[in-house]
Amino acid sequence: MSKAMYIKAASCISPQHSYGEGPMLEPLMSSDTGMLHVVEQDYRKYISPVAIRRMSRLLKMSITAGMQCLADAGVQPDAIITGTGRGSVSDMEHFLSDMITLKEEALNPTYFIQSTYNSVNGWLALQTKCTKYNETFVHRGLSFELALLDAQLTLNEANDTQNILAGGFDEMTDYYHVVKGKIGYWKKEQIDSLELLQHGNTDGTIGGEGASFFVLSNDKGNARAAIAALKVLHKPGVAEMQNAINEMLEQNGLVANDIDVVLSGMNGDAKQKKLFEAGTGMFGDGATVCAYKHLCGDFDTASGFGLWLANKIVSEQNIPTVTIQSGVRSDAIDKLLMVNHTITGDASLILLNSCK
Amino acid sequence: MEDFKVTLKQQIIDSLNLQGMKPADIDDNAPLFGEGLGLDSIDSLELMVLLERNYGIKIEDAREGRKVLTSVQSMADYIEQHRKI
Amino acid sequence: MAEKIVVSSVGLVTALGLGIEANMQAMRQLRSGLRHPVHLQTIHAGEFVMGEVEYSNRQMAELLQLPADHNYSRTALLALVAMQEIINSFDIELLRKEPLALINAGTVGGMCTVEDLYPDFIAPGTGDYIRYIDSLDCAESTEDIAAYYKLKPLMATISTACSSSANALMLGARMIKQGLVKRAICGGCDALSRFTLNGFNSLKNVAKEPCKPFDRDRVGLNLGEGAAYLLLETEASAKERGARILAELSGYCNSNDAYHPTAPSPYGEGAYNTMQQAMKMAGLQPGDIGYINAHGTATINNDIAEGTAISRLFDGKIPYFSSTKPFTGHTLAAAGAIEAIFSIAAMREGIVLPNMNFDTPMEELPLAPNTQLVEHVDIQHVLSNSFGFGGNNVSLAFSAL
Numbered sequence: 001m002s003k004a005m006y007i008k009a010a011s012c013i014s015p016q017h018s019y020g021e022g023p024m025l026e027p028l029m030s031s032d033t034g035m036l037h038v039v040e041q042d043y044r045k046y047i048s049p050v051a052i053r054r055m056s057r058l059l060k061m062s063i064t065a066g067m068q069c070l071a072d073a074g075v076q077p078d079a080i081i082t083g084t085g086r087g088s089v090s091d092m093e094h095f096l097s098d099m100i101t102l103k104e105e106a107l108n109p110t111y112f113i114q115s116t117y118n119s120v121n122g123w124l125a126l127q128t129k130c131t132k133y134n135e136t137f138v139h140r141g142l143s144f145e146l147a148l149l150d151a152q153l154t155l156n157e158a159n160d161t162q163n164i165l166a167g168g169f170d171e172m173t174d175y176y177h178v179v180k181g182k183i184g185y186w187k188k189e190q191i192d193s194l195e196l197l198q199h200g201n202t203d204g205t206i207g208g209e210g211a212s213f214f215v216l217s218n219d220k221g222n223a224r225a226a227i228a229a230l231k232v233l234h235k236p237g238v239a240e241m242q243n244a245i246n247e248m249l250e251q252n253g254l255v256a257n258d259i260d261v262v263l264s265g266m267n268g269d270a271k272q273k274k275l276f277e278a279g280t281g282m283f284g285d286g287a288t289v290c291a292y293k294h295l296c297g298d299f300d301t302a303s304g305f306g307l308w309l310a311n312k313i314v315s316e317q318n319i320p321t322v323t324i325q326s327g328v329r330s331d332a333i334d335k336l337l338m339v340n341h342t343i344t345g346d347a348s349l350i351l352l353n354s355c356k
Numbered sequence: 357m358e359d360f361k362v363t364l365k366q367q368i369i370d371s372l373n374l375q376g377m378k379p380a381d382i383d384d385n386a387p388l389f390g391e392g393l394g395l396d397s398i399d400s401l402e403l404m405v406l407l408e409r410n411y412g413i414k415i416e417d418a419r420e421g422r423k424v425l426t427s428v429q430s431m432a433d434y435i436e437q438h439r440k441i
Numbered sequence: 442m443a444e445k446i447v448v449s450s451v452g453l454v455t456a457l458g459l460g461i462e463a464n465m466q467a468m469r470q471l472r473s474g475l476r477h478p479v480h481l482q483t484i485h486a487g488e489f490v491m492g493e494v495e496y497s498n499r500q501m502a503e504l505l506q507l508p509a510d511h512n513y514s515r516t517a518l519l520a521l522v523a524m525q526e527i528i529n530s531f532d533i534e535l536l537r538k539e540p541l542a543l544i545n546a547g548t549v550g551g552m553c554t555v556e557d558l559y560p561d562f563i564a565p566g567t568g569d570y571i572r573y574i575d576s577l578d579c580a581e582s583t584e585d586i587a588a589y590y591k592l593k594p595l596m597a598t599i600s601t602a603c604s605s606s607a608n609a610l611m612l613g614a615r616m617i618k619q620g621l622v623k624r625a626i627c628g629g630c631d632a633l634s635r636f637t638l639n640g641f642n643s644l645k646n647v648a649k650e651p652c653k654p655f656d657r658d659r660v661g662l663n664l665g666e667g668a669a670y671l672l673l674e675t676e677a678s679a680k681e682r683g684a685r686i687l688a689e690l691s692g693y694c695n696s697n698d699a700y701h702p703t704a705p706s707p708y709g710e711g712a713y714n715t716m717q718q719a720m721k722m723a724g725l726q727p728g729d730i731g732y733i734n735a736h737g738t739a740t741i742n743n744d745i746a747e748g749t750a751i752s753r754l755f756d757g758k759i760p761y762f763s764s765t766k767p768f769t770g771h772t773l774a775a776a777g778a779i780e781a782i783f784s785i786a787a788m789r790e791g792i793v794l795p796n797m798n799f800d801t802p803m804e805e806l807p808l809a810p811n812t813q814l815v816e817h818v819d820i821q822h823v824l825s826n827s828f829g830f831g832g833n834n835v836s837l838a839f840s841a842l
Contacts, residue, residue, distance in 0.1 A: 099635060099639050107643045113702060115640075116600075117579075118833060119702065119831055121601070122702050131710075138579045139596065153619055156619055179563060182574060183575070
């Protein structure tokens, strides 16, 4: 059985106010364009003027979220492990479009270099002078979870204190929105993003983006939450997913009643409603059911925003009202279970404990 | 030539996204790399793209490239002699 | 003492051919796979030689008995074809029944297909191209492998540029050691694409002629394509099913240069550290290494950095080393797995693979790779190096059992 991964710090740049000094999730941000973009930050704080001038949005937000997370934890990383569904897709689109238009002549190297999926990792290593383990997962909607899984392997191997910088990041572009719209990713009707979950009877969801980073450690430090268990599931049906939830509870000595909060990745897509409800339905009225994709949109590493929110709920023992879908609000939040399904049908379970 | 160098400097600023810089901030003879503007090897590749797209100049030999990209002056001189556009 | 992780089956396809035998035979005969591409449609086809796999997409579809309306990109086809050798060598029910991981790697996924269809993708409307719309994701070929061979593994896809599949092997070994799975199929696949060719060409490091690793007059790399997979399991698991053990994966290390987005540190600090750590994990001294399959891309930067690291680490007693990229081209995400297989085969057959096209040592470094096919060599341990963009370095150590 794996050891707990203590969350020493979390940093998230998202379509909501989730980064920096001000109040979190206030004021609420929304959009009716079918996609949400991040609240842009001052990226010069951690990136030099020479480096920043060539960087795409994804690089800037990811590096900034990663560096801020390390600063908050006050540690140097012992490993940098990330997941991204599409990497710097705007750089890829730029290089590809130029290549087609200019007929393979006189192309800018910068777009090509940055379109490489591990370019954020390279920069984070460079910025932190971290010469140790460095890994990038690109497995669609499970990319972030696989990064967490690798972090877990790394901590299990350690004999000494290890602080791992783990993260997930993706950006939304107009072209990407058009392309995936052709295979039914997005809602056809125009809706207010904050009301996404009230439109659960029609197909599709809304697009989003963001960069979320965590310092995960085998050392408790000042952590107030820990990842106790983690599971990825490839295209599970209802039974397989419910079995996985039961197995995870059992392995951690828990019953459904012990779960105080279920944080669901429900995304308002009628096609996926049954799967999500099968998960949340296992917990009866005892647990508060919360959701987050009406705040950040759906994207390959949206569960990174989910984990940022889960950590906040457990650490602060407070559930933001805007996330609550059903159930009573518990007084003490000790166990939180994240249940996510990706647009392509994969799923993940993440169990958080509070650290007293 | 003086006008052309101002144009070229603006192209360099745009191509390398040298935020906040104006043509007047770049000295004709200051080294572009190392101590001067502080550009790096990827910038030198970007400047080669600039030469190819705007002036039809293709530099194959890396050593020649380094010579041409010494300063704004050396770039301007080379463009004047070799431009195809 | 932890359980030994062993390699018990391999499969690959490169410009040299399909399967380990075809690949080794070509190298024994000093026959390079580099030529001007015929399948890749690019204005640069006549300009650059590349390591293009001989099969057309149609031929691979026939080998795999696919229906005409399949939606596999060339990348996925290469992966499926490479996997055949492993599947045929194995009781597939065992792979289906017992806990398995499939760790795949890619740098641009099905870009080879997407770059042809992209204008349609982003224009309004729909069409037959829709079936390829997800093929850009590197995970597509991972899922294709599982679906085609009816496996239900724990899947992961890695992308760390040119070290991707070496990282896949390392992750698979770690998962087995921690009991997450019993076996892991690890490797990578990349097909030639205009995107990659023009990308590397924009960095001005692609050679027109066959590349010259470690040579003073090297001008850059040749791109290649291919796919390769290795089956990892514990020694006990291999013995239990009476399998032939090809080698032990005795050591591995992933470290980062933390020096520059694309260039290695000139003194090869990263390469040095990663080789040293992999050897340390395997409990090996420099004198134990019989052969190094170098990353050896023949770019100006890589070869001086890697060469310097080898010189420093093996101080005066440099083992046989060579780059096999003049045979296959640089196959990017597949390179780590392809060269791991070459390293293991060299060890098993007691031969040292030649570094073709080497004439003159670098001015900065009096270092010469092995240029001939050397036979009847007793090799007990080998190193295989893979270094990528983002400073991502991996060294794998394999040992005879």
